Amino acid sequence: MSDISVGAFYNPHLGAELARATGIDHLAMADPPASHDPHWPAIKQRYTLLLHDYLGQLSEPLDERSIARARSLAELYRTPWVAEHFQCLHTEDGRYNINYVFPPLYTEEFLRRFVTNAKALQARLDQPLVMENIPGFFDVKASQLSEPVWLRRFFETTGAGFLLDLPHVWLEAHYRAMQPAAWLAEFPLDRVVELHVAGVAEDDDLQGPWIAPAAPSDEMLDFMGLAVSRCPRAQAVTFDAFSPSLTPEVLLSSVERIRGAL
């Protein structure tokens, strides 16, 4: 029996089911609770809550307003750690925004930026910071380092924890025509605190698989088992699905299957 916490994302439209569910240890919070959410008091009382909101992109320093928001949410959730993503999704002048997780260039300059700004954020938080890997659908020729090397250097310099998103690794391996286990082995798994697991689905625009609020396949669960065995500091596995289209059956059965596979 694993002592790893198994959980899911809080999907407000499933609040009633989550308030009375069994077998879920924690809930990740992608959005603050709505003021009119009738299930929030029960959810807050019952679960360990993980802050997993958009706080800002660490290619730039977070401003005081964003830091205050992060601190306020961390206090509200009593979160054991604060999560952000390795992302850079809007231009520096704010003019263009793709509104979707997108990785930075893996260069020395971006490494310095992320390290500096993560350290500044860490200094203002009362909880540890964990950072999640983001998949690239295409390579940008200006990158200088491989993603795993860049991440390892970030974690070594900042001491932050690694939130390892397994479908993201699986997708990158798929689009690189690599074995997922081989690609996974390059990442700094000794830094992993939490893992994300979910399904993937075919996308017509991408003409291939991509992130989806779907149940993990048996292959993905096997991949999770392999990953967890190589992450000695892992404390939690989260079913990473947050969508109004998610059904209670998929959420509850996915958590149950994740627990069964650990």
Added chain:
Amino acid sequence: MSDREIQDSVIRALADAPYRASPEWRGLALADPARLERFARFLARHFYHERLVHFFKYSRALARVTGRRPEAVLHSAGFDALLSTAVLGSRATARAVAALAVNHVRPADGAQPIPYLNDLLEYEQAMMVVEAGPRVWRDAGKGEGGRGKGAPPELVEGTVLLDLAYDLPTVLPKLLQPWTEVPQAAPLRVKLLIARSPHGRVTVARADAAVASVVELADGRKTLPELAREAGLRSEDLDATLAGLADLGAVRFATGS
């Protein structure tokens, strides 16, 4: 070119279809064009799916009567045709996508089972367009948004004043509750102001006569006394109205720069 500038050019290429097709971008040769195009199309559908589901949630709630879900347009030929000119987050593209949704939901034969549907669609379209446009992602700490002493107020670009024939504000929350009979809105002329803060927060407020006058007259040139005189407002009433409008992000104060 710094790495940050290169990243910005990649983000722009993903968001801005005309730029993606330009020699300026292609000359950089930073990514495989076919893969980038596929990802850009994926992003566009995702971007406007989120906005249609959010801003057209009321007509979405009425889909069991109208038979039309607004977000269905994302898989239409009309949306595909927009992709070659779309700029994610621009008002022009927001307007074009919202128009597709409006035309999809509005009955083609003129039959109108929901009397206030036209007002509702106009409201939802306005919300989506007002939300668009560049935004402030980080406060620069330079005190932006302050009110210049006595400076002429001007309407912030994108702010909309809607003149509706039905009392929409009373029916909107009911549409999102469980219902069997379609909730009805009373025929009543209502003016709604829709504005966006620099950080992107969209706010709706009922507009009284004073608000409507100031919104129509604030052009960044009229002085406060001129504005008060033309709007027929006392100075203190104008100040209170302008303060409320500034809080909503509907007006700012011209600096002359």
